[in-house]
Amino acid sequence: MTKTYLPGTERGKYMRYDTAVILKRLYLCEKELVISEAGWIPGIPYFDMKTILPKILWEDAMTANALRERVFELRFPSRILEVGEDQQLIDLIKQARLAPNALAFLSTLAHVFKPALLQAYVSYLSLADYIGDGPTYRFMNLAVEEKRRQIHEIRQLLERERARAGQAERDLAERWTNECKERLQAMGGIGLDTPQAAADQGEAGSGISSSASGEASPIASFVPEETPARDNRFTNVRFYWPDNVDPSFPYGEGFQLQLRSAVSHLNEIWAVENAGHVLYSFAEELGWEFIYDAARWVYDESRHCRMGYERLKSWGFEEAELPLGTYIYDSCKGQDPIYRLGMLFYFESKNIGKKLDRIKNFASMNDRTSQHDMDFDWADETIHTSYGKTWLSAALKKRGQDPDDYTEIKEVCESIVKRTVETATAEEKEQITAIANRMIAKVKAVQ
Ligand SMILES: [Fe+2]
Ligand SMILES: [Fe+2]
Numbered sequence: 001m002t003k004t005y006l007p008g009t010e011r012g013k014y015m016r017y018d019t020a021v022i023l024k025r026l027y028l029c030e031k032e033l034v035i036s037e038a039g040w041i042p043g044i045p046y047f048d049m050k051t052i053l054p055k056i057l058w059e060d061a062m063t064a065n066a067l068r069e070r071v072f073e074l075r076f077p078s079r080i081l082e083v084g085e086d087q088q089l090i091d092l093i094k095q096a097r098l099a100p101n102a103l104a105f106l107s108t109l110a111h112v113f114k115p116a117l118l119q120a121y122v123s124y125l126s127l128a129d130y131i132g133d134g135p136t137y138r139f140m141n142l143a144v145e146e147k148r149r150q151i152h153e154i155r156q157l158l159e160r161e162r163a164r165a166g167q168a169e170r171d172l173a174e175r176w177t178n179e180c181k182e183r184l185q186a187m188g189g190i191g192l193d194t195p196q197a198a199a200d201q202g203e204a205g206s207g208i209s210s211s212a213s214g215e216a217s218p219i220a221s222f223v224p225e226e227t228p229a230r231d232n233r234f235t236n237v238r239f240y241w242p243d244n245v246d247p248s249f250p251y252g253e254g255f256q257l258q259l260r261s262a263v264s265h266l267n268e269i270w271a272v273e274n275a276g277h278v279l280y281s282f283a284e285e286l287g288w289e290f291i292y293d294a295a296r297w298v299y300d301e302s303r304h305c306r307m308g309y310e311r312l313k314s315w316g317f318e319e320a321e322l323p324l325g326t327y328i329y330d331s332c333k334g335q336d337p338i339y340r341l342g343m344l345f346y347f348e349s350k351n352i353g354k355k356l357d358r359i360k361n362f363a364s365m366n367d368r369t370s371q372h373d374m375d376f377d378w379a380d381e382t383i384h385t386s387y388g389k390t391w392l393s394a395a396l397k398k399r400g401q402d403p404d405d406y407t408e409i410k411e412v413c414e415s416i417v418k419r420t421v422e423t424a425t426a427e428e429k430e431q432i433t434a435i436a437n438r439m440i441a442k443v444k445a446v447q
Helices: 016-043 047-075 084-098 102-127 134-164 167-186 254-266 269-314 327-331 338-349 352-364 368-398 407-422 426-446
Strands: none
Touching: 016 047, 016 084, 016 102, 016 269, 047 134, 047 269, 084 102, 084 167, 102 134, 102 167, 254 269, 254 352, 254 368, 254 426, 269 327, 269 338, 269 368, 327 338, 327 407, 338 368, 338 407, 352 368
């Protein structure tokens, strides 16, 4: 006698384990992209991208975290997130970091990896079970929305910057993007199925080496720029205000204080670049929880930088009138990245007490924007103090040192910045004093 059963439906396509395998792959891709994006921040010259990319990497970190948590739920009690069959895919994302220029790197994001992830999320949402796997739906729908916006933002900037770039730079970027695209296509893209083992395509002229099936390929290591690339629409200097090198130059009161504070915020660009460098440098050593905190750290510093930029623009300043300094970032050149972590901790938190006074000051001047910016900045800095302590301790512990003793880190940070300040030339002092005086005179002229 033939047994009779009721039919299954499309909802049953993926079982719990299949779902976890797919989400793990997507987590690993997002995570590697966060690391790439952070590592490239110092090397990207475009000012707008220095503040757009931090937001993008923070969103990616939020998505990655949600994916990771979901994998743990689905695989409970296992908390293992092995790379396994996704090795080639992950290697390709790592190799794409070695892009020959900023255009090439951004182009791989906008034309290769982000569209591939978007496609994967859309396919997943169309095939997975919205009942059994309901909790995945909320964050993945958000990820789809964010990826679409990210692709649009990066492409828009690329279009503008490509028009300004030289032919050779554009050609390099195009070739690199096509190579990455072909390599990804050969693996079947970022999909719901296991990446296919691609045949070796490492040809002459190709910057990307491919590995034999299943084997981890040797990846030339990427290093974030130790000298930050900067946007030449601004006045690029080492010292961004005379008081960096001349303690007798007054911090100022009234409008001078408003101006000084906005220039300070704008110049947190060093903190954005430095936080990106730190995220990249400690990603392997300190793991996901660190990457997740650091992504927010990078994003926060970019918001502080943007606060200053927007205030200065609203007061009528053009980019060419604004000084962008590098001296704190420069001080760490060639040093163990632990001092970059220390620098972010000390130089960002040392003024935290003063910020409360500034908030009152700006309120008394009826400058609600400066007050508002400082107020939100203060809230972020209290979070950063805790990040600084947690991760500096973790890094010290990994190095076999006392995790509660930051004395040496603090001393080295202070002394390397002091050494850099001592190298300020008479011309540099003259130049930054002239820039500051011009800005002050401009405000005076309209009062
Ligand atoms: Fe900040
Ligand atoms: Fe900070």
